[in-house]
Amino acid sequence: MSINQHPSSEWLSAYSAGSLSLxxxxxxxxxxxxxxVCQQTFARLNQLGxxxxxxxxxxxxxxxxxxxxxxxxxxxxxxxxxxIDTDMxxxxxxxxxxxxxxxxxxxxxxxxxxxxxxxxxxxxxxCQDHGGSKVELLRIKPGGSAPTHTHLGxxxxxxxxxxxxxxxxxYRAGDFLACDGNNTHTPxxxxxxDCICLVVSEAPLQFTGWFTRLFNPLLRRGYA
Amino acid sequence: MVQLAQTKTPQETLQxxxxxxxxxxxxxxxxxxxxxxxxxxxxxxxxxxxxSSLLADELAQEVMIKVWNKAASYxxxxxxxxxxxxxxxxxxxxxxxxxxxxxATNIDSSDLFDNIVDTSPSPFQAAQTHTxxxxxxxxxxxxxxxxxxxxxxxxxxxxSHQQASDELSLPLGTVKSRVRLALKKMQLLxxxx
Numbered sequence: 288m289s290i291n292q293h294p295s296s297e298w299l300s301a302y303s304a305g306s307l308s309l310x311x312x313x314x315x316x317x318x319x320x321x322x323x324v325c326q327q328t329f330a331r332l333n334q335l336g337x338x339x340x341x342x343x344x345x346x347x348x349x350x351x352x353x354x355x356x357x358x359x360x361x362x363x364x365x366x367x368x369x370x371i372d373t374d375m376x377x378x379x380x381x382x383x384x385x386x387x388x389x390x391x392x393x394x395x396x397x398x399x400x401x402x403x404x405x406x407x408x409x410x411x412x413x414c415q416d417h418g419g420s421k422v423e424l425l426r427i428k429p430g431g432s433a434p435t436h437t438h439l440g441x442x443x444x445x446x447x448x449x450x451x452x453x454x455x456x457x458y459r460a461g462d463f464l465a466c467d468g469n470n471t472h473t474p475x476x477x478x479x480x481d482c483i484c485l486v487v488s489e490a491p492l493q494f495t496g497w498f499t500r501l502f503n504p505l506l507r508r509g510y511a
Numbered sequence: 512m513v514q515l516a517q518t519k520t521p522q523e524t525l526q527x528x529x530x531x532x533x534x535x536x537x538x539x540x541x542x543x544x545x546x547x548x549x550x551x552x553x554x555x556x557x558x559x560x561x562x563s564s565l566l567a568d569e570l571a572q573e574v575m576i577k578v579w580n581k582a583a584s585y586x587x588x589x590x591x592x593x594x595x596x597x598x599x600x601x602x603x604x605x606x607x608x609x610x611x612x613x614x615a616t617n618i619d620s621s622d623l624f625d626n627i628v629d630t631s632p633s634p635f636q637a638a639q640t641h642t643x644x645x646x647x648x649x650x651x652x653x654x655x656x657x658x659x660x661x662x663x664x665x666x667x668x669x670x671s672h673q674q675a676s677d678e679l680s681l682p683l684g685t686v687k688s689r690v691r692l693a694l695k696k697m698q699l700l701x702x703x704x
Contacts, residue, residue, distance in 0.1 A: 296694050297687045304666040305601040309618040316623045324701050330629045331643050331699045337593035338647050339666045345550030351568050386626035416616045
C-alpha cells in the first residue's frame with residue numbers, strides 16, 4: 288500500500304481550511320466522497336478550524352444590527368415560499384462520477400467532448416481555475432501508456448474508473464496521487480478497461496523522453 | 512469585558528440556543544448566538560483581509576443567515592457549534608472570493624463540501640468529538656510558536672502553503688512539515704497520512 292493513495296495531511300488540512308485552490312480541492316473532494324478514513328480526518332480538521340476561530344480575539348465594532356438581520360431574513364423567507372429548496376438531495380448520476388463533478392459531467396463520460404492527444408489518450412477540459420491551473424479528464428485506452436513525464440508544479444490525479452500502474456504501484460478507482468517536480472513517472476492503464484482520471488495540474492507536464500521532449504511546446508497550450 | 516464573558520459561554524449553552532432556533536425558531540436564542548458569534552466571524556474575516564470591516568460585516572451577516580436557515584440540519588453528535596459555524600464561514604469566504612473574481616472558476620463551495628458526509632457510526636461520534644476536542648485544546652496550549660504561526664496562516668488567514676512560505680520567508684517544505692507536526696501533536700491524523 289502506498290501512502291499516495293490518500294491525500295496527505297497537508298492537502299487535507301489546506302482543503303479543510305479553505306486555503307487550497309478550488310481545482311485542487313475538487314480532487315480532494317472526489318477522493319473523499321468514497322473514502323471514510325479521510326472523511327473522519329476531515330471532520331477532525333474542521334474541528335481544529337472551529338477551535339482556532341474561537342481563539343481569535345472577538346472583533347467588536349460591528350455595524351450589523353440584529354433587527355435588520357431579522358428583517359432581511361423575513362424578507363427572504365416571504366420571497367422563498369414558492370421556490371424549490373435547492374438543498375434537496377441531488378440525484379446521483381450514473382456510475383462512478385463523483386457528485387462534486389456532476390456540474391461538469393451532466394450526463395456521462397461518453398457525452399463529453401474528448402480530443403485525442405495520443406493514440407492511446409484522450410482528454411477533455413472540465414474547467415479552469417485562476418492562475419492557469421487546469422482541470423481535465425484523461426481517458427487512457429486499455430494497456431495504453433502516457434509518455435514518461437515530470438511536473439513543473441503540483442499535479443493531482445484521482446482515478447475515477449479503471450486502474451493504472453506506474454513505477455510506484457497500482458492505483459485503482461478512488462485513489463489520489465500527488466506528484467511534483469521530484470516525481471518522474473510512466474503511467475500504464477490496466478488491460479481490461481479504459482482508465483478515466485481527473486487530473487489537475489498547476490503547470491504543464493514536462494516530458495522527459497528525448498523524442499517526446501519535442502512535444503512540450505504543444506502541451507503548453509491552454510495554460511494561462 | 513462584555514466580549515470576554517461572551518466567548519466563555521459553555522458549549523452546552525450554545526447548543527441549547529441553536530436547538531431552540533432549529534425547533535422553536537426562537538429569536539431570542541438566535542440573538543444570543545448573533546451576539547456570541549458575530550465578533551468571532553468578523554475576526555475570522557479580518558484575519559484574511561485586515562482593515563476590511565465592511566467585508567467582515569458582510570461575511571458575518573451571510574453566515575448568520577445560514578445559521579438561521581440551516582439550524583435544523585445541525586447535528587450535535589457530529590460537530591460542536593464552533594466547528595459547524597467555522598465550516599459555514601469557510602464556505603462563505605470561498606464563495607465570496609469566487610464572486611469577486613479572485614478565483615476565476617465555476618467551482619463553488621457546495622460542489623466541494625456538500626457531498627462529503629462522515630459515515631462513521633454516530634454512537635461513537637459524540638465521544639470521539641470530545642476526545643478530539645481535548646487533544647486539540649491540549650495540543651494548542653503546547654504548540655511551539657512557529658507551528659501555531661503556520662496553522663494560523665493556513666486556517667485563519669486563508670493562505671496557501673506557497674503564500675505562507677513567501678510571507679514567512681521559509682522554504683515550502685518547512686511550512687508543510689510544520690503543519691504536519693502540529694497536526695500530529697494534536698493527534699488529528701488517522702492512520703499513516
